[in-house]
Amino acid sequence: MLKQIQDIIQSFWQFAKPAFDAPTAYSWQGLARLTLFSFIVAVICWVLGIDWVRDFSSTLGQVFLIFTVQWWGVHYNFKLIPWVTGALVSVLFFGNLTGTIPQAALITWPLFSGVIAVLPDFTDRNLELHSPKPEKRPSIVTLLSTQALISCWLQLLFVIQAWTEDYPALLSDDLDGNVVAIELETRSPQGVEFLNAIAVELETTLVPLSWSEVQKWMQPANREENLTGVVVSAADEQLTPLERALWDVEYQLLNQASGYRLQFTASWNGPQSSVGAPVHRKICQIREAFQAEDDFQTAVVDVECDRAQKLDIPPNSEPNQPVE
């Protein structure tokens, strides 16, 4: 086992040796050695639990890594190296050990990259600062402003993320062709989710009541207030605070021989892909039912709702006419 580990380390070293084989101390390989040394110290301190030395060594290691990578890129004339170094600088300033990319790191990446790309125009071979040549200045400004524009587009991603958190209904709209969604879970339309929440709330409210209490609950004098309470509770449960004001919920009591037939319609008045607010409908039946219990028939309240569906026709053109 020990021999195998030794072999693995040896073969890795054979592979990595050229990168650390410094011709002189003043070379990118020399910096690569310092990087490796700093990270080894950080790992040892992590094992020993000396946090401040670990943090210091790992930060120093990252700084050395940035210089190593940049120097390597310049040495091999790799044109895209500022964007690699820029990413490392962003991670150094705004990164963390959670594995996620922080917002600030992503937004500042093009800016850091742009600054690194134009740095050679501001320095000479002895790293002394000077003004860039006049003929180079417009291209420097163009490069930096291009990077700033890309940063704005990246910032837009986070602004959109905030919008979809404020108004989740946006995600269930037709986004095809305008945006590319990455790792987005498929979800039912928010109108359907909202109506389902109303149905659950209605069931929770009515099932514990007796049938006579339900009749009282549904009397015209009480119905409006009671149903509003159900809708408000469902909205609190299902919708974000900003979204609540943008949903219109209407209910109608439809004709039925026995019990009650309630139709809920929910329409979204926020931003949408097509003209006219999308309307979803759900119909709930409220009936008195009898449950057999020890040779007795117990009267219970039964609330049964159909699946919510998107209406292609206006809600008022229902075949079943409302009672009032």
Added chain:
Amino acid sequence: MILPISIIAFQIIALLVSITIESFLFRKQLHWTRQDSVQYVTAANLITSVILWLFLFGSEGQLPQWIRFRIISLILFSSSFESFDDIPIDPWIVIGFILTYVLVCFIKIKILDILKVSTQPIEDLSEQDITESDSTFVLRVRLAFSQDDREKNKTVFLGNLLSVIAVLGLMFLQLLFN
């Protein structure tokens, strides 16, 4: 995460159209070289776009809800206006549009001044005495802000107007094909 490819693609096309129109106009009207006009106009348009984005990010939380929803619809669904009848002719929108237009022209003029001043030898630019106390940088900034080339300003206003018309034309075309 949602990538708004449609709005980014539209901005790239709008920038290309604006840069083409304005650099052509600058070359014709002000007799700038092809390279100068393309470089300066590109930089001015890019910086203006960045400033407008920053303004949007800073103000979108404070904007009235209906404007905010228009912006969300435009970015997510490319459908700020669903039909020609849907375009509101609100005096505040017209005033806001004119103010933005003037502001954009002013920003572009100053960016062009700064670029022009920063790329020319300082002796060619200043008719005043160069005092020892002024550093070259301070002098260039002072000169950039004191520039008042009427012909160039007129060209910027005209170029910007043509760009806006072209971009609006593109938007209407998009609306037609939707």
